[in-house]
Amino acid sequence: MKAQQLKIEIKDVPGNDSVAILHFSGDLVAESVKRINECFENIITKSKHYAIADMTAVTLISSAALGEFMGCRKRLIEHGGDLVFTGLNIELRTKLNLMGATKIFKVHTDLRTALNAYKWEIQRQPEKIHISFPPFLKVVPPLRQLVSRIARQKGYGNRDAFRIETIVDEICNNAVEHGKSGPGEMIDLTVTIDPDKIEIDVKNMSDPEKVPALTALLVPDDPEKIIVKPDMKRGRGLSLIKMLSDELSVDCTEKGTSVHVKKVREE
Amino acid sequence: MESQIELSFEDIRGKQSAKLIRFIGDLDATTIDFVLKEVPSLFNEGINNIVADFKQLRYVNSTGLGILLYFSKTAKKNGGCFKIANINENVYEIIEIIGATTLLEIYDDLDEAIAALH
Numbered sequence A: 001m002k003a004q005q006l007k008i009e010i011k012d013v014p015g016n017d018s019v020a021i022l023h024f025s026g027d028l029v030a031e032s033v034k035r036i037n038e039c040f041e042n043i044i045t046k047s048k049h050y051a052i053a054d055m056t057a058v059t060l061i062s063s064a065a066l067g068e069f070m071g072c073r074k075r076l077i078e079h080g081g082d083l084v085f086t087g088l089n090i091e092l093r094t095k096l097n098l099m100g101a102t103k104i105f106k107v108h109t110d111l112r113t114a115l116n117a118y119k120w121e122i123q124r125q126p127e128k129i130h131i132s133f134p135p136f137l138k139v140v141p142p143l144r145q146l147v148s149r150i151a152r153q154k155g156y157g158n159r160d161a162f163r164i165e166t167i168v169d170e171i172c173n174n175a176v177e178h179g180k181s182g183p184g185e186m187i188d189l190t191v192t193i194d195p196d197k198i199e200i201d202v203k204n205m206s207d208p209e210k211v212p213a214l215t216a217l218l219v220p221d222d223p224e225k226i227i228v229k230p231d232m233k234r235g236r237g238l239s240l241i242k243m244l245s246d247e248l249s250v251d252c253t254e255k256g257t258s259v260h261v262k263k264v265r266e267e
Numbered sequence B: 001m002e003s004q005i006e007l008s009f010e011d012i013r014g015k016q017s018a019k020l021i022r023f024i025g026d027l028d029a030t031t032i033d034f035v036l037k038e039v040p041s042l043f044n045e046g047i048n049n050i051v052a053d054f055k056q057l058r059y060v061n062s063t064g065l066g067i068l069l070y071f072s073k074t075a076k077k078n079g080g081c082f083k084i085a086n087i088n089e090n091v092y093e094i095i096e097i098i099g100a101t102t103l104l105e106i107y108d109d110l111d112e113a114i115a116a117l118h
Helices: A030-045 A063-078 A090-098 A111-122 A137-153 A158-178 A211-217 A236-244 B032-044 B062-077 B089-098 B110-115
Strands: A007-013 A016-028 A050-061 A082-086 A106-108 A127-133 A187-193 A197-205 A247-252 A256-264 B005-011 B018-027 B049-060 B081-085 B105-107
Touching: A007 A030, A016 A030, A016 A111, A030 A063, A050 A063, A050 A090, A050 A111, A063 A082, A082 A111, A106 A111, A127 A137, A137 A158, A137 A187, A158 A187, A158 A197, A158 A211, A158 A236, A158 A256, A158 B089, A211 A247, A236 A247, A236 B062, A236 B089, B005 B032, B018 B032, B018 B062, B032 B062, B049 B062, B049 B089, B049 B110, B062 B081, B062 B089, B081 B110, B105 B110
Parallel strands: A016 A050, A050 A082, A082 A106, B018 B049, B049 B081, B081 B105
Antiparallel strands: A007 A016, A127 A187, A187 A197, A197 A256, A247 A256, B005 B018
16 A cells, blocks of 8 residues: 655744644655654754644654654754654554553643643743632632642642642632622632742732731741640631741732732642 | 531440541531531530541641630540541641641541540
8 A cells, every 4th residue: 555645844833932833644654754854853953942743644653753753852852852742543642652652752632732731841831820709618619629629730749739729728718708798799819830839819808897807817927836726716827828838928908908829839 | 519528426335425426528617617516516415535537537727627626625624535536648737737736636546546535
């Protein structure tokens, strides 16, 4: 059977000068090796060191072609980049699995996922989630669990994820308890996460009657001296946040309250 | 998902005025009302020696910790005790950070906690 003709299309990614998307189509066989090599030479010359090989339209990958991809990947890595695959059909993916190639190459399901992985792992770009919620305690558990799950999904360890869950819980509970309540009142939760840290911001309207009690809680504690007595009813939440986070700032006025927490990834 | 908590109560063989309570779920601001309704009713019945099994307690926050301290204080005031066993690592860390490990009676396992009952 005659091999299907190889086509390679190189595309830039707007805003990401060091990334190239290589759309391959047809059969990647021994005769394709030279063209694959030239294609990678081309992108390396243009200082594009992170290559996403889109294999959606590829029908066959021979061991010779795979070997060439390994060599090209090595060159990209030497320039601080990488070569990843996307769009592999089940047959090709199984073949690559059997050849042990999926232990070497990262394989993404689609282009979007591959680009997001680049932004996250290489550019270490943060991702932001914003949620507005009404000031009800029952809304807080699903929110804290959501943020914790996101952290886990982003590769944070269980211990970090649990600490993040606790921080979100305590800040949001404080906002519900000390903030203004009533129809139309909302609390804003913003989570900014990158591979190294998570930042949590909570903003709400203040209840003027509760501001003095809240500001009284903000007297700086020496974290080493937090000793809780059984009948102590207030302030444990903030103490806990202080101990679990790397930065905590609270701005409380009669108009509004904003809390900012930074937690550095530990595992 | 909203957080939930379940409590199951069991007698402790050979121990008078004692109960084992298994906590299952999350102990937070939304579940303390239920716990505050169930546990103090034991004190009202004269059961002041309590062993709390935290094996399936996934989460506790500062509010939840507050009621654990309250139970411990009340049991002691009534001449009894409130002992906790099988705490998971994450929950223990929260108790430790708050500085409550010296205020609560914490045991590695149930047998040890039950053996320490009066």
